[in-house]
Amino acid sequence: LAKTTQPISMDSYEGQEVNITCSHNNIATNDYITWYQQFPSQGPRFIIQGYKTKVTNEVASLFIPADRKSSTLSLPRVSLSDTAVYYCLVGDKGAGFQKLVFGTGTRLLVSP
Amino acid sequence: KAGVTQTPRYLIKTRGQQVTLSCSPISGHRSVSWYQQTPGQGLQFLFEYFSETQRNKGNFPGRFSGRQFSNSRSEMNVSTLELGDSALYLCASSLGGSYSYEQYFGPGTRLTVT
Numbered sequence: 001l002a003k004t005t006q007p008i009s010m011d012s013y014e015g016q017e018v019n020i021t022c023s024h025n026n027i028a029t030n031d032y033i034t035w036y037q038q039f040p041s042q043g044p045r046f047i048i049q050g051y052k053t054k055v056t057n058e059v060a061s062l063f064i065p066a067d068r069k070s071s072t073l074s075l076p077r078v079s080l081s082d083t084a085v086y087y088c089l090v091g092d093k094g095a096g097f098q099k100l101v102f103g104t105g106t107r108l109l110v111s112p
Numbered sequence: 113k114a115g116v117t118q119t120p121r122y123l124i125k126t127r128g129q130q131v132t133l134s135c136s137p138i139s140g141h142r143s144v145s146w147y148q149q150t151p152g153q154g155l156q157f158l159f160e161y162f163s164e165t166q167r168n169k170g171n172f173p174g175r176f177s178g179r180q181f182s183n184s185r186s187e188m189n190v191s192t193l194e195l196g197d198s199a200l201y202l203c204a205s206s207l208g209g210s211y212s213y214e215q216y217f218g219p220g221t222r223l224t225v226t
Contacts, residue, residue, distance in 0.1 A: 102157070
């Protein structure tokens with residue numbers, strides 16, 4: 001089972017753009033790439049999902065290169081409330097049952 | 113719409129005992145997935161149920177099992193508890209489309225094994 005890796009932590013200031021990458025070199029062919037946000041003592045919260053190229057919603061953008069072995073979550077103009085842990089989620093193309101693999105998580109700290 | 117609910121929220125058990133956790137999905141959602149979250153291993157996928165059938169499965173031992181009822185509610189059972197089973201157990205529901213992982217998580221059940 002391949003590991004899905006992310007930077008452990010990132011620091012930013014309010015109003016800046018933050019880009020968080022996820023490496024998933026064993027992603028299953030048909031699977032979407034999904035990103036979640038988690039605050040302490042809460043379950044993860046869905047942010048955005050995509051299959052290829054670029055997807056944008058009201059809170060984030062997701063960039064996926066043609067080989068789909070990585071993805072980048074972009075948070076425009078972050079605020080203090082964006083301080084959280086961010087995870088990517090992909091399906092792993094192992095044998096047998098499909099396995100869902102969360103990334104290692106990136107702890108984002110936004111400062112004033 | 114009500115969110116995903118999990119019961120109980122906190123649980124303390126002794127090694128060797130068994131435990132059953134419950135999850136009620138968002139109305140209309142047919143898929144329920146279970147995850148284990150620990151500081152050391154992060155978020156790990158246990159299994160997914162869709163229309164009462166196990167559709168996907170992670171790499172956990174057979175002590176971890178689950179089931180889904182006709183109303184989409186799901187239960188997870190852990191038998192012969194070990195100290196290492198102490199974790200936050202999260203349940204997530206979704207509409208259930210293949211390959212799409214837009215899931216909605218509950219607050220989790222914090223299990224402590226002593």
